[in-house]
Amino acid sequence: ETGVTQTPRHLVMGMTNKKSLKCEQHLGHNAMYWYKQSAKKPLELMFVYNFKEQTENNSVPSRFSPECPNSSHLFLHLHTLQPEDSALYLCASSQDMTSGGDNEQFFGPGTRLTVL
Amino acid sequence: RKEVEQDPGPFNVPEGATVAFNCTYSNSASQSFFWYRQDCRKEPKLLMSVYSSGNEDGRFTAQLNRASQYISLLIRDSKLSDSATYLCVVNIRTNFGNEKLTFGTGTRLTIIP
Numbered sequence: 001e002t003g004v005t006q007t008p009r010h011l012v013m014g015m016t017n018k019k020s021l022k023c024e025q026h027l028g029h030n031a032m033y034w035y036k037q038s039a040k041k042p043l044e045l046m047f048v049y050n051f052k053e054q055t056e057n058n059s060v061p062s063r064f065s066p067e068c069p070n071s072s073h074l075f076l077h078l079h080t081l082q083p084e085d086s087a088l089y090l091c092a093s094s095q096d097m098t099s100g101g102d103n104e105q106f107f108g109p110g111t112r113l114t115v116l
Numbered sequence: 117r118k119e120v121e122q123d124p125g126p127f128n129v130p131e132g133a134t135v136a137f138n139c140t141y142s143n144s145a146s147q148s149f150f151w152y153r154q155d156c157r158k159e160p161k162l163l164m165s166v167y168s169s170g171n172e173d174g175r176f177t178a179q180l181n182r183a184s185q186y187i188s189l190l191i192r193d194s195k196l197s198d199s200a201t202y203l204c205v206v207n208i209r210t211n212f213g214n215e216k217l218t219f220g221t222g223t224r225l226t227i228i229p
Contacts, residue, residue, distance in 0.1 A: 042120065043160070043203075043219040056216065090159060103148075103207070103215055107159035 002026055004108035006091050012114045013081065021076040021111045023091030030096040032074040033105065034066060037088040049074060050096055081115045088112050117142050122204050122220035130228050133194055137223045139187040139204030147215070149180055151189050152203040154222065160203055163189075191225075199227045 004025045013019050025032065034046040048056035049068040063085075065077040074091055092105040122139045129135045141149075149166040164171065166178040166187055177190040187204055204220040 040124075040221065042118075042221045045216065045218075048216070104150075104162050105217060107161070109159050 004091060004093055004106050006089075006108035006111050008111060009109060010112045010114075012116065013078070014116050015081060015083075017081075018077070018079040020078065021089055021091075021113075023074040023076075023108055025072055025074075025091075025093040025106070025108075027093055027106060029093040029106075030071050031094045032068060032071070033092040033094075034074065034076050035090040035092065035107075037090055037110070043090065047076075078113075081113075083115050086113055086115045118220075119143060119218045120204055120206050120220035122223050124221055124223060126224040126226055128226045128228055129194055131194060131196060134190065134192050135194055135225060136191075137189045137202055137204075137225075139189075139220055141185050141187070141204075141206045141218075143206070143208055143218075144185060145208060146185075146206045147209050148207040149187050150205040150207070150217075151176075151178060151187075152205050152219075154201045154203055156200075160219075163202070194227050196227050196229060199225055201225070 007022045011019060031050045033048050036044045036046055045058050046060045047066040052068050052071055063080050067075040088110045090110045091108040094103050094105045120141050127135055151163040152160040153163040154160040164173050164176060164178050166180045168180050170179045175192045179188045191198055201222040201224045203222045206218045208216050
């Protein structure tokens with residue numbers, strides 16, 4: 001496996017379900033990110049982890065719960081979601097968050113989430 | 117005012133034409149600037165960084181005007197494979213020394229044969 005992988009690629013869940021999204025990066029990076037992409041809206045940064053420590057939480061509702069057990073893996077735990085949470089959830093990684101200058105982020109293919 | 121503002125398009129351009137995209141950003145503390153490309157139902161990928169001196173990569177030219185807080189992307193001799201959404205991205209260094217990318221909504225480009 002190379003780059004950034006995400007599973008599952010598609011997920012349909014009810015509002016009472018609990019599910020988790022998984023992201024894995026094989027690039028030796030130290031920073032990982034969760035983004036939400038809704039139709040006709042810009043990518044919204046949700047969470048950032050740098051060296052396994054959460055450094056950013058962009059006022060995300062508590063029904064989204066991130067977990068970063070190590071620098072290569074990132075999870076997003078979902079519970080009691082709402083239909084408006086339906087979107088593409090993208091994971092990304094970069095070298096780290098303090099390297100200065102160009103710090104390219106590499107994105108995974110995303111999980112297309114539908115909440116019924 | 118949006119942090120990063122782009123014309124959403126769509127731009128429908130004949131093959132071989134030149135097309136230009138513009139972007140403005142609101143935070144004067146922005147550190148670095150990028151254009152990302154996102155194909156339909158795919159993830160965003162870095163197209164090129166944008167430097168104050170302007171930079172060119174083949175048919176693509178990016179310009180930055182810090183005084184006007186304005187970024188541009190020019191595509192010459194457009195190809196069918198250039199059809200995608202182009203995202204203007206601004207990197208801001210936060211008070212904690214971290215870097216945070218802020219994305220525009222993207223400009224959708226379709227090259228017509």
